[in-house]
Amino acid sequence: MVHFVGAGSGAADLVTVRGARLLGEADVIIYAGSLVNPALLDYAKDGAEIFNSAHMTLEEVVDTMKAAEAAGKMTVRLHTGDPSLYGAHREQMDLLDEAGISYDVVPGVSSFCGAAAALNAEYTLPNVSQSVIITRMEGRTPVPEGEKLRLMASHGCTMVLFLSTSLLDAAQEELLSGGAYTADTPAAIVYKATWPDQQVWHCTVGTLAETAREAGVKNTALITIGGFLGDAYDRSRLYDPTFTHMFRKGTQD
Ligand code: SAH
Numbered sequence: 001m002v003h004f005v006g007a008g009s010g011a012a013d014l015v016t017v018r019g020a021r022l023l024g025e026a027d028v029i030i031y032a033g034s035l036v037n038p039a040l041l042d043y044a045k046d047g048a049e050i051f052n053s054a055h056m057t058l059e060e061v062v063d064t065m066k067a068a069e070a071a072g073k074m075t076v077r078l079h080t081g082d083p084s085l086y087g088a089h090r091e092q093m094d095l096l097d098e099a100g101i102s103y104d105v106v107p108g109v110s111s112f113c114g115a116a117a118a119l120n121a122e123y124t125l126p127n128v129s130q131s132v133i134i135t136r137m138e139g140r141t142p143v144p145e146g147e148k149l150r151l152m153a154s155h156g157c158t159m160v161l162f163l164s165t166s167l168l169d170a171a172q173e174e175l176l177s178g179g180a181y182t183a184d185t186p187a188a189i190v191y192k193a194t195w196p197d198q199q200v201w202h203c204t205v206g207t208l209a210e211t212a213r214e215a216g217v218k219n220t221a222l223i224t225i226g227g228f229l230g231d232a233y234d235r236s237r238l239y240d241p242t243f244t245h246m247f248r249k250g251t252q253d
Pocket of ligand 1: 009010035079080081082084085109110111115161162163164190191192193195219221222
C-alpha cells in the first residue's frame with residue numbers, strides 16, 4: 001500500500017499524528033526534497049529506504065512504488081504542505097490505479113495556513129474579506145484563461161500566491177490592473193513559514209517586487225495580499241454578547 005502524506009509546511013512537528021505514525025512504519029519513503037524539511041525523516045525507522053523525488057521523474061517515482069509493492073513493502077510518499085495544492089499527486093494516483101496498487105491520502109498543514117500563523121493573521125475578517133483566493137502567477141506552467149491573475153485580482157478579497165516569488169514584477173502589474181487592489185493595499189511575503197529560519201516582510205501591493213528583490217527572496221515563499229493585513233475589521237457575530245444563535249442566548253432577540 002502507498003500512503004500519500006502531507007508533511008506540513010515546514011516544522012517537523014507539524015506533520016499529523018497519523019502521518020508521523022506512517023512515516024515510522026514505512027519501508028520506503030519518497031520525499032519531495034526541494035521543499036520537505038529533512039527533519040521529517042527522523043521519524044523513519046532504521047533501514048527504511050529513502051528516495052528524494054527532486055531528482056526523479058513521475059515514472060521513476062511510480063516504478064519505485066511498484067517495486068516496493070511487489071516486495072510486499074509499505075511506501076510513504078511525502079509531499080510538502082497538503083498534497084492537494086500543487087502537489088502533483090493526482091497523476092501518481094492515476095498510475096497507481098492503472099497498476100492496481102491501493103493508496104490513501106493523509107492531509108497536511110498547507111503552507112498558506114503556516115503563513116497565516118507566521119503573520120498572526122486571520123484571512124477571513126468580517127467586513128474585510130470572506131473569501132481566500134489561492135492561485136499563482138502564470139509562469140512556465142500555464143494558467144487557464146479565466147484564472148489570469150488580473151481577473152482573480154478583480155475581487156479584492158484575501159489572496160495567497162503560491163509559486164510566484166520570482167515573477168513579482170509581472171504579478172504586481174496584474175494585481176493592480178484587476179482594479180480592486182491599489183498600490184497601498186497591504187501585502188506580506190512569508191518565507192519558509194514554520195521553518196526555523198522563517199521570515200516575514202510586510203509591504204504593499206505597490207512595493208511587492210521591490211521588497212522581494214531587496215530581501216533576496218526568490219522561492220519557498222508565499223505572497224499574501226489584502227485588507228486582512230490591516231487594522232480595520234468588524235467583530236464576529238458569533239461572540240457578540242447581543243447576538244443569539246443555536247448554542248447561546250444573547251442579550252437581544
Ligand atoms: N502542497 C504545498 C504547496 C506546494 S507548491 C502546500 O500545501 O503548501 C510549492 C510552493 O508552496 C512554493 O513555491 C511556495 O510558494 C509555497 N511554500 C511551500 N512551503 C512553504 C513555506 N513553508 N513557506 C512559504 N511558502 C511555502
